[in-house]
Amino acid sequence: MSFWQPIGVLLALRFAMAKTEFKNNPTAQLGSILMTLTLAVSANGMGRALAHEWRRASPAVAVTSLEGVLMVVAGVLAVGCLMPGMLSMMGGLPPEAILKPFSITRLERLCAELLACLLDIPTVLAILTVQPLCVQLMHANHFAAAIALLTGTLLIALITGLCIRGAAYLGSEVMRRFHRAVEVSLVTTLLFVAVSIAMPPAFAALTNPKVAGANHPNLQSETGPFRTISPMHLASSCVVSARGGDNTDAAESLCMLALEAACLLGAAACISCRPAPLANIGNRSGFGTAGTYKRNIRQMGALRMPGNRLQLCALFVTDLKLMLREPLLFIGLRRPAAIILVGFFALLAPDLGQNPVYSVKEILCLTATIYPFLWQLQLLCNRFGADAGKAALLFGFSLNRHWLIVGKNISLFTMLMVINGGSLASLAAVVGSSHAIGPILLRLPTILILATAVGNVVSVLLPFSIPRSNGKEEDPPNTLLGTYAGIIAGIALLMECMMPITGDAALTHLQSVVLVLGLYTASVLFAARKLMQTERAMIGILDGGR
């Protein structure tokens, strides 16, 4: 068997896995095609705008503008790697358990990983972005610069891919080691929020020194060590030097870039060749000691029924724990984290003209707004979907169905309030609209209660099983997508009707509260009644008709 055969098999396996995911996931399929096409047009447009600017740009401006574009390219690459099935065709590395029985060496796995990085759609988008500038450089007989540009772009693709995949791999190891999604999710979210808040001013200065200079004089001549060794700066310096005929400088920059890639490759090789996987550490401790056995179970007291309050409390606490610990929510948090990353790179994107097609910024911001909403809509409108495989367990309790719905609503409301409130407040702080934080946090509960009320009704009418066992969530079938779109429109319409009475005056505010609570109560009554009728059918749907 040749060296390349297992690598080819691994690539084919990854492609097949991604293909299956696409097949099972109609929303992702449609979203991927639309996003890829839009980004391809946008990326090429940005490249053309850059090429046009380069005709008359001084070397300093040329370096900055190319660096900005390469930064956006790296951002798109990072998001593409974070969201397999959305932008990435090559998917993730097959699980260790699948690969273990086969004689595939770690080196072959690493080669497959590198090839997957370079063959994936985000890399193609990166090439599409720099293609106009490359063509222009070749027309101007700057062949060395054109080659340097292509090489630099490929090395950036490699570095970004390795960094993101490495971070995702380590994240999953930590998840498996500690069996705790809460802390990991929290740290991830905090990290991204901190990065989002702290980094934009520095990078704004990097991409547009004149503008930043007015607000941050100390950043105007920023050429610190971080910037000079960043892959984007090295690549752009290399290209500009090659265009100017300074081949020594160009070679030096390219060598530095290659050295960074080599260091990362070495680190990746070290990680993949480590002796014992972290995942096994958690299972080393022994279990089971004799001597605790009691022959007879103590006669247990008669059931005390202190009312539904206690059960409601237990349901709320446990449901919240499950949501925080299940991979479903981790994925849910990872995606908003990826969206924050999109927003972060959107803030970095250089302003390349008024034409919206040329501006990646608007597209990324639109994606950042719509995607978390769609994710939350699925949780709201399919409240029992996350109990797939456990529906018989949940419905096996005798808790009054009204309280069952209320308990699950409170836990979801709490979670979405914290996530949305935190994200929106952070976003408002980042864009400098701190005054909007108060009104946002005041309006959010009303919107969430309304959405929950609509969700209650839809949850019992159109239950859809969200499998959780393999840590992946499925999108609803095509038939439900139209309904969900209708629900978005319905909530928007409802909010539009509510707006006139949600003014500042105490009376109108009271009216709006009464109206919202009335709608919510009606939804609970309807949903509980419907649930009692359809509970057995729902168990069949959610647990797979067992």
Next chain:
Amino acid sequence: MVSNDYGIFANELVYGYGSGLVLNGATVALKQGELYGLLGKNGAGKSTFIRALCGFMKPASGEIVVAGVDVMKDPVSLRRHIGVVSEDVEVYEKLTAVEFLVFAGQMHGLAAKEARARANELLAMLELSAAADRAIHGFSLGMKKKTAFAAALIHTPSVLFLDEPFNGVDAASVRELCNLLLWLTSERGVTILLTSHVTEMIQRLCTRVEFLIDGKIVNEETARDRYEESLGHNASLEDLLIAISIEGNATRQGIGFWS
């Protein structure tokens, strides 16, 4: 009118998947404190039968009364009187064992303190104390089964449904569980419906054993009469079950393509 002496009473249950009938007039009556074993080949409909008795699915026709509650009319009220251990272990794997048991107890109406005390006692009895604070996610199948078993007992139900409860459970624990089941029926009057493929266990434990054949409940005597010619008078329960399972299917020797 069904007598209150019956822990489980099901009459002429009919249920079908697709075009075939899984239950075709299944009838059973279990007195309180009875330990009843139900046998049948794979896919005979044992789990479906149990799910129907628990009110997790609605049969096309028939009558079911469990612990004095009409299951067809009020399945929700029934839940506080029954404990279920299903074949596919149904536990929240992201909770720790003690968290799950306390949650189950509270959902059945126990106060938190009482639920915790019961959870600890059950975990100790099932030798899971050392793993009480570990996520169920990392448990072996047997440990998961024992956790589900504890959850089914925490609210002192009067009827227990156990669908393959011994799968993956080690020999020592199986023995302890068997002793517990005997104690529950004899000392506490709990009615237990048990399915298992371990015929030896069923024979040793159960006061009555019946078979689910072609959607109908067939008692042991009738089944023995049916297969008397091929098995003889003194056939074991295992031989009888095998005879039922391979009826009409020729046994094969080896794998054709493995030359």
